[in-house]
Amino acid sequence: MKLLANPNRHLFFTGKGGVGKTSISCATAIALADKGLSVLLVSTDPASNLDEMLGVPLGSDPKPIPGVSGLFAMNIDPETAAEDYRRRVLDQMDPSATDKEKATVREQLSGACTTEIAAFDEFVGLLADENPQFDHIIFDTAPTGHTLRLLSLPEAWTGFLEANERGASCLGPHSGLKMQEERFREALECLGDPARTTIVLVTRAERGAIREAARTAGELKELRLSNQMLVVNGRFTPSDTSDRVAAAFAAEQTLALAALPAELASLPRDEVALQPFDMVGLEPLRALLAPSTTAAETVVDADPAIPDLPHLSALVDDVEAGGKGLVMVMGKGGVGKTTIAAAVAVGLASRGHSVHLTTTDPAAHLSFVVGSEAMPGLTVDRIDPEAETARYIEKIMTTKGRDLDEDGKALLREDLASPCTEEVAVFHAFSRVVGEARSSFVVIDTAPTGHTLLLLDATGAYHRQMTRHLDESAPGRMVTPLIRLQDPAYTRVVLVTLPETTPVSEAGALQDDLRRAGIEPYGWVINKSMAITGTTDPLLAARIRGEAIQIERVKHDFASRVYGLDFRAIAPVGLDELRAIATRS
Numbered sequence: 001m002k003l004l005a006n007p008n009r010h011l012f013f014t015g016k017g018g019v020g021k022t023s024i025s026c027a028t029a030i031a032l033a034d035k036g037l038s039v040l041l042v043s044t045d046p047a048s049n050l051d052e053m054l055g056v057p058l059g060s061d062p063k064p065i066p067g068v069s070g071l072f073a074m075n076i077d078p079e080t081a082a083e084d085y086r087r088r089v090l091d092q093m094d095p096s097a098t099d100k101e102k103a104t105v106r107e108q109l110s111g112a113c114t115t116e117i118a119a120f121d122e123f124v125g126l127l128a129d130e131n132p133q134f135d136h137i138i139f140d141t142a143p144t145g146h147t148l149r150l151l152s153l154p155e156a157w158t159g160f161l162e163a164n165e166r167g168a169s170c171l172g173p174h175s176g177l178k179m180q181e182e183r184f185r186e187a188l189e190c191l192g193d194p195a196r197t198t199i200v201l202v203t204r205a206e207r208g209a210i211r212e213a214a215r216t217a218g219e220l221k222e223l224r225l226s227n228q229m230l231v232v233n234g235r236f237t238p239s240d241t242s243d244r245v246a247a248a249f250a251a252e253q254t255l256a257l258a259a260l261p262a263e264l265a266s267l268p269r270d271e272v273a274l275q276p277f278d279m280v281g282l283e284p285l286r287a288l289l290a291p292s293t294t295a296a297e298t299v300v301d302a303d304p305a306i307p308d309l310p311h312l313s314a315l316v317d318d319v320e321a322g323g324k325g326l327v328m329v330m331g332k333g334g335v336g337k338t339t340i341a342a343a344v345a346v347g348l349a350s351r352g353h354s355v356h357l358t359t360t361d362p363a364a365h366l367s368f369v370v371g372s373e374a375m376p377g378l379t380v381d382r383i384d385p386e387a388e389t390a391r392y393i394e395k396i397m398t399t400k401g402r403d404l405d406e407d408g409k410a411l412l413r414e415d416l417a418s419p420c421t422e423e424v425a426v427f428h429a430f431s432r433v434v435g436e437a438r439s440s441f442v443v444i445d446t447a448p449t450g451h452t453l454l455l456l457d458a459t460g461a462y463h464r465q466m467t468r469h470l471d472e473s474a475p476g477r478m479v480t481p482l483i484r485l486q487d488p489a490y491t492r493v494v495l496v497t498l499p500e501t502t503p504v505s506e507a508g509a510l511q512d513d514l515r516r517a518g519i520e521p522y523g524w525v526i527n528k529s530m531a532i533t534g535t536t537d538p539l540l541a542a543r544i545r546g547e548a549i550q551i552e553r554v555k556h557d558f559a560s561r562v563y564g565l566d567f568r569a570i571a572p573v574g575l576d577e578l579r580a581i582a583t584r585s
Contacts, residue, residue, distance in 0.1 A: 018333055082118040192225055231272060316348060329341040
């Protein structure tokens with residue numbers, strides 16, 4: 001593995017959700033620790049699953065991993081970091097501040113802006129050599145859109161602090177950010193230093209994942225993060241080329257890699273074989289990068305059971321029965337949320353309904369999946385953070401800035417230059433789209449789990465702020481976005497997963513988070529099931545045995561409504577293929 005030959009101190013693993021970033025980063029950390037090095041493995045994903053992968057409950061401090069001498073792991077927990085940040089802000093308030101004033105400040109610091117900057121501060125500390133005892137620090141990052149946001153923050157906040165002498169008002173009265181400027185500069189220098197940091201782009205040999213990896217490579221170069229390499233995970237070689245499914249799967253991978261974009265073709269590259277087992281536990285993770293691993297030799301001693309699941313078309317039938325409403329498609333990155341959301345929207349539109357299909361995902365694959373062809377009744381767009389931020393700033397300048405003098409307007413515009421403004425603007429756009437479902441169908445393809453939870457945090461904070469000021473004598477006059485999401489007659493939340501241990505566990509954790517917010521998921525979709533394809537390839541059949549266990553787990557432990565969609569070597573793209581999925585034709 002080129003990756004293990006002479007690695008830098010800081011390794012960032014990023015890529016489209018579901019490509020195996022956590023598996024590869026864990027396997028790399030274990031391999032380096034097994035060489036006698038001291039390694040810290042850190043997840044920056046708000047929906048981290050390092051705990052399950054390594055079999056150890058992790059917190060916000062480095063914890064030794066039993067069975068791997070020299071390896072420590074931790075999660076940057078956004079909520080813990082935000083609470084620590086709030087505590088530091090409150091501690092800096094004047095001693096004469098009243099409880100009411102402190103409560104006001106705490107409320108100001110309850111939104112997604114504070115959560116992001118607090119988690120970012122933890123991340124900066126790791127880059128600033130505050131843990132000199134480690135030979136290597138490995139970052140297992142959130143899916144691409146969230147990670148690009150994180151990696152751009154050092155430059156964004158440094159530029160904001162240079163221009164804003166008074167601090168960031170969107171983070172409350174705290175002016176301490178100015179004191180952090182030097183740390184931000186150091187983080188930016190470290191990220192761009194090819195002697196200290198390598199960005200590892202992880203992809204599958206699939207066109208969608210490769211397309212996003214190429215886009216990410218270009219955006220990282222714009223941030224002056226050019227020291228990149230490529231890891232292609234899940235490379236499959238069939239043991240029997242007469243097996244139609246196995247042959248098509250391998251052929252599609254070969255074609256996808258043959259058309260590798262120039263941004264990726266020029267990078268150093270490793271390939272990792274598809275394994276017959278889930279990447280959960282130390283031994284499978286050790287085996288993943290071991291040169292002796294020969295996954296194709298797997299022997300299956302019995303035919304795997306084929307689970308019986310209603311097809312995705314049944315979900316379209318059930319949603320249509322409501323006549324209108326909001327469908328939110330959620331789940332871990334890479335499970336196929338965009339495909340499922342697009343298929344549901346196209347299925348509804350093909351039956352004569354008016355449908356608005358949109359996405360909150362910064363990576364925004366929706367237009368590629370749907371294609372450029374128009375369809376009667378179907379509107380497709382995305383919540384574009386840049387466009388929404390510009391719209392929000394213009395709105396604030398027109399309203400709040402209307403009665404200000406030129407100096408006042410300049411100060412207001414200065415405040416609005418904060419990177420936090422984008423989070424507020426996206427929330428307002430999300431709220432606007434949620435409201436549309438009062439009169440038609442709205443289908444939202446959400447960002448991967450962690451990013452979506454931050455958006456829901458903002459929704460909850462807004463709800464608390466609004467309802468606190470309601471006149472108790474006039475209940476029911478205000479309907480917040482959270483109230484709409486909690487209403488099962490208005491909103492159907494559909495959780496998408498793959499029939500694998502980690503995606504199912506993460507979808508289960510997401511369901512728990514939603515329930516704590518008073519949102520009950522409508523049903524689950526198990527996507528890309530190899531079980532229904534009829535393949536007899538030994539490696540794929542071994543994976544099917546694992547699939548059956550996970551499908552039964554979903555039906556028994558998590559969901560009363562479960563739908564299924566079969567694995568396809570080529571991902572469904574375009575209206576015709578999406579319509580076929582939605583109607584099972």
